Amino acid sequence: MISQRFFAAGADRRIAITISILIGVAVIVPTLNIAVAPDSAFHVPSYLVALVGKYLCYALLALALDLVWGFCGILSLGHGAFFALGGYAMGMYLMRQIGDRGVYANPLLPDFMVFLNWKELPWFWHGFDHFWFAALMVMAVPGLLAFVFGWFAFRSRVTGVYLSIITQAMTYALLLAFFRNDMGFGGNNGLTDFKDILGFNVQANTTRSALFAASAATLALGVFVTWRIIGSRYGKLLMAVRDAESRTRFLGWRAENVKLFAFTVSAVMAGIAGALYVPQVGIINPGEFDPANSIEVVVWAAVGGRGTIVGPIIGAVLVNAGKSWFTGALPEFWLFALGGLFIAVTLFLPSGIVGMWDSWQAKRSGRKAAADAADATAVPEMAIAPAAIVRGGRPAAGAAPEPQPAE
Amino acid sequence: MGFLRNVVAAGLMLAATLVCAAADEAELRQLVAKFADANNFQATEAVVRELGATGSPAVEGLLTALSQGSLYVRKADDAIFVGDEVGPDIKLRDPLNGEAVGTVAKAGLTKIKVNNTLRRVIRDALGGLTLGSNDPAVRLAAADTMFKNPDPATIAALDAAIAGEAVDSVKARLEQARASAVLLSDLGEADKMAAIDILSSRADQDSLSQLSRFQASAEGPLRASAAAAVATIDQSLALWQVGQNVWYGISLGSVLLLAAIGLAITFGVMGVINMAHGEMVMLGAYTTFVVQQVIRDTAPGLFDWSLAIALPMAFLVSGAVGLAIERGVIRFLYGRPLETLLATWGVSLILQQAVRTIFGPTNQEVGTPTWMSGSFQLGQLAITWNRLCIVVFCLAVFALLLHVMKRTPWGLQMRAVTQNRRMAASMGIRTPRVDALTFALGSGIAGIAGVALSQIDNVSPNFGQGYIIDSFMVVVFGGVGNLWGTFVGAMSLGILNKFLEPYTGAVLGKIMVLVLIILFIQKRPRGLFALKGRAVEA
Amino acid sequence: MSKANTILYLDGVSVSFDGFRAINNLSLVLDKGEMRAIIGPNGAGKTTMMDIVTGKTRPDAGEVYFDGNVDLTRHDEADIAMLGIGRKFQKPTVFENHCVEDNLLLSLKGPRSILPALFSRRSTAENKRIDDIFDIIRLGHRRGDLAASLSHGQKQWLEIGMLLAQDPKLLLVDEPVAGMTDAETEETARLLKQIAETHSVIVVEHDMHFVRELGVKVTCLHEGSVLSEGSLDFVSADERVVEVYLGR
Amino acid sequence: DDTIKVGVLHSLSGTMAISETTLKDTMLFLIEEQNKKGGLLGKKLEAVVVDPASDWPLFAEKARQLIEQDKVAAVFGCWTSSSRKSVLPVFEELNGLLFYPVQYEGEESQRNVFYTGAAPNQQAIPAVDYLMSEDGGSVKRWVLAGTDYVYPQTTNKILKAYLESKGVAGEDIMVNYTPFGHSDWQTIVSDIKKFGSAGKKTAVVSTINGDANVPFYKELGNQGVKAEDIPVVAFSVGEEELAGLDTTPLVGHLAAWNYFQSVDAPANAEFIDAWKAYTKNDKRVTNDPMEAHVIGFNMWVKAVEKAATTDPDAVIDAIVGVSVPNLTGGFSTMMPNHHITKPVLIGEIQADGQFETVWETPGLVVGDEWSDYLPDSKSLIADWRAPMSCGNFNVATGKCGGKAGTTN
């Protein structure tokens, strides 16, 4: 079984497989959607393309969160805000692309502004008619917010739940702010009714497929970047900060900078995820800032396996697929199913799906090693590792002592 | 409110029957009969005015009944009656002397419709009529009505009433009512000067607006003196405004504290990131609903006691659910606080949906006992009884909890267990029991908070969601694990909010509070009442 | 007193916690290249003194200078560590989720900014250094194990290893032999003496055999200030030291 | 096959479940009734219920699923404008049909959507007219209180323009916005009291949404703001919201809708009885959005029968001009702008939680999608009949607004 080999693989191999799968999906799914006749068994309906494309964006968001939460112990309850900001930046570009095709046919102002009687484009909307500018903002706005926020918070040594709660306060404040019509982002209706992206109709199948491919490829890139970060000395440092922040300071490391870098990178990743998400779902509104959304992201990562690279991806896809399916199949009872799933995961898969798999593997190989060692007569010392350690990767979860809790 | 109204109405009835004989009854009956022909609001209004103009106390009862929508026309003969609904039937009384006349099916009657304009006209008419009532409270109410609707034509009547008034407080109000009428009259400057003095001594919003309106139209010394009075009142009101904001802040703070206090235990003390906390509050609110429902069905007389009955019930219900959650899920997660977030999030979804399935998605009506309805005046502060009760209740719960945590062995064991579960066990503390009971206590407290909060918010499956973020904010802002921190945190956030709100509006105010929390945490990274020193870093 | 040629210079340092004076007008001078043993009753302020030097605790009053002219009160922990002060904690604190080797790797002397950490690869010099340290701390057979799975004494050794990896100018060593066997204690003493040939060292210990083994000047703290100072024999002959510390 | 699927897209969980669940039940009820009558075009109707969970992007996903996967013939759903905005592109792209049953801010007309709730001119403006009239108390001073989002903001914008056109001074209008789910109304209610004590007759126009209403009314009651003194007229408070309240202190406060449960009409009595029987609950109330679904559903049925197919294009063509009885005793007609004609009723809250109609428009009011009180929409009209077939025709320029190229 592929999945067998996949899960059993060492960290590096697993990453390679994940990236290949993502690239493969990026190529195959659009092909099956566009090039295969709709009545063929191999045809992938557009409905699925859009759906899975959305999941991939969520997966990137979950991966971004895991970079700070899983590897650096920063439980951000406000990552939805970075996602939403990236989404808004993209949404603003898409709004500007509507041009005079809006309902009021105003060439400059988006409909909601006309309709609220605005006379000119607010300053912060300038530049968004260029894709490159929007693309820059997709990364710069969340990145900058994360940088400023993190700069203050980490310097003041805000940690644990205190940090979690102020990130939540941040996204909540943004939620309220973006709800206001006066903010100039379309109030609670948000930005919608998009027409073109880079000159292509967003509703066209080909565009949708292209966006899907872009999402898959970006996720693959995200996996690669995260993997490189985690594998580097900085990655080890990141985990050291997670486990014993003050100790790293006494070794001369600036823990605040370590965290700030990860937090900013993560925010940028979340922003990109948001930017890819918006053209695929066709709307961005303040609901994305809802603190509950950010908590859900945490839940995805936890379900898949915190502190692993593949875990959050699996978690995001699984939980969201479950949600899509349950809300259709059991519209009145799906919350029981979803709630039950979360409880079951914590009880039976305490380190998430991937984490559990790892520790199960570790136990197995550990036992095998122990058995081998027992055969060898001269055991120098307690030479057997308590848990198989993946060199350069993360130690096996489960057997490993828990990282410092958020508080 | 309704209760109060009934009392007043009954009093009026009595007064009416006593003096009825004096009025020319036949004439009144003729007037009353006109209601039958009045088929629109204007016509009805005209009849009311005519009745009011008779000055006969005998019509008080029927006017009151009219404003309450219980005046009927019998279809058979166009006769007018006051009616009391009894199931599908209506018990009829004579409109003037209140004698029972019999019972008729609803279909046989037409209700005389009222609207707000009409209600106001009736109230004004009653105000004139009840000036001579035997009950000082009624006279007081009449004086207030006349004060709010000043009419120079009433000066004479007021003069007479003042002359005959024995109760000082009522007399003062009558004089104020007279003064307000004087300002609109064409009396001389001296009278008006005196009136300005009287009004400025009242120093409330109403006298302020009357004086400023007068000031706008007055000239010369009157204008100056009115302006001076306006300025004084403004000043005193500004002070009261501060007091009012403080009070609103305290009462909002109490709500926050009540919502957060259970979390201060489950999260603050035990370290469980309890996302199902809001649902524990919700269960308390639904328990209140069920208790009230049972009382309504079986013993309506006990309704005023419903909250007292609901409190222990809610504590038990939420506590039991909390116990079940702890035994079923949380106990497997100690030492892994982050996973409690995931599991309790799941629990929260399930509880919400369970309530939705059982009770339906819509709001449930939780009534307010009469003793908690309405408001009373403290100087220029209008203090509503339900808020006052919540403040007092919240302080009581807080004091009790503080006692349990700090002064009982159980409290000590709770804290020991959460700080080092393994070592606590080695000290002979039965950790599972302490865990279970602590979580149950936190949940139970959340439940009784739900009883209180059901009085001000809508009881729906989302009830708890509305409080969860604020609760975490309060606990964290105050400093996790510190009950006093939670207390001070809730109160200061409440007061801050209420001082910002008038300037920024509710939305910006809330945003600013959030931003201030973020900034504050930079200054004190471990909350308001941060624990310092090695003990924390260890 | 001149600060020149001192590696550490404390003068009139005081600090109190909630009104309790943990350090009281403490003055202490350590010359470059010197090794000093500090003893004193539990709660005398030894660890607090190290906290002050490493920037963990800010003194309420007094001067703290490093290397003659660097005012340590103006620097934070990371700065101070980069200046060349390393510390071993009383309670061993290691990165439990890292393997033993990575604990050392993160401690190795070198640049401490993000970008190099992101892109640097391990050099052969670094490998050699790590191997050397493993030889000293005798944990080579456990280099791949999680630090969390070490026993208490092994963690002590690992901390010493991390301190060595930092290669600081001044080493602050808090109770290095607590929980070690007598043989290991002697081993540690030898190691410290060897280090002291090229570094300045402050050692805090309650183990008098060990202190004697070191054979250096001893300072006895009591209630936050110096009670007695001199050779071990001198200090242990001091009645007050016997009274409050050594016991009869 | 032999069924026609009908999509029901209402939140059954999350914040909006409180309002939308009833609409889902209404749809199931209507479909069952229709099937009892023999279905449609000889086929049985089958409801496909999904739960978009008050999550706007999920609305779009579910809409897509309903149309593409389940191949429903029409969708009845959405409540908030955000959810509608979120699904609009989907309906446009996949050429589905959406019946939207809730009062909204207007400024929209889309080929695939039928707006069976009130536009601002079918609710807000008549309500203000009433309050300005002698019957309504000749109100001179206005508090426009709403939840801080698009529907209240737009409605208030329209109202403000309207009031000013009627000579109300700026200082006599107080606008106040609160966050969603606002529950501490002490300051605002006391501000309203203060604003109302200036001697001029004052009224509150409330566009406060959903959950926030109960605490608002509780505070009004407790602070003793009486309807005779300062009436509150609400656009989002119906029978369902009042069911969670003790209304005794609120008697006389007002709401403006196109339907009340208390309306004395045979069609209504029949509907209420059938509804109570269907839900097996004697206490279940009915409300305005339910009536909108009744009207919308019947219109769709009639249009499908007329077109003899459920094909969206055919139905879109057939439905304009279709008239069906509403529950207030008259007929509602689907207009070319995809809005319908409705009577406007003002009701006073009664002690039993019902409304008593105190005023109604003499005739039916046509939903005005583009407000006449906003400068940029003044000259727009919508007409989805051929040949114009345009949702935003500019009568000034004689051109079909921005969508000229994309309408099909």
Place this chain on the structure above:
Amino acid sequence: MLEVTNAILHYGAAEALRGVSLTAEAGKITCVLGRNGVGKTSLMRSIVGHNRLTSGSVAFEGKALDRSAAYDRARSGIAFVPQGREIFPLLTVKENLETGYAPLGRADRNVPGHVFELFPVLRQMLSRRGGDLSGGQQQQLAIGRSLVMRPKLLVLDEPTEGIQPSIIKDIGRAIRYLRDSTGIGVLLVEQYLDFCRDLADVVYIMDRGQIMHRGQAEDLDNPEVRKLIMV
């Protein structure tokens, strides 16, 4: 009074105890010695119930403890002073001591006088938070706390670590005093050889998860035995 038979303990796949058998008797001081990482702490923690044995058994006063939880073991009279102190950092010194009341009857709920005699510093610091104390003070608190429970068996894991010499002497005296006056059993893990030799009635030496030697305190002077604890 305490009997460990053939205890085997695994951490994951690693075997930390490989069939350890040991007895500790009332009125006697039993000392366990051994190099770093040989499993002393693991053994103690298995006895008090912090680790669950893979196999083998622990019996106290004739009753098997294998299935009972740590708190039941404590309630049956085993008090534990762990390596690393593990005081409750946010409780005051007084409260730390009072946690020992849990297994006691109402009448016994007081701090025995000898605790303060032994560790006078604790009396001065009653209202300070445990976590703020210095390392040695914490160690003293941990020992004092265990005495509050009036144990029948006192399990001490390197109790002298970080404690000033004079107090080490006091602790030695106190342990002896407790043994002689109340007849409790003491199970002591130590690295500090002199301390051990002075106190021990019985000595066990461990290596690599096994007991290598059982004997008397005097055995420690035997170079053969000494070699077992040398590097």
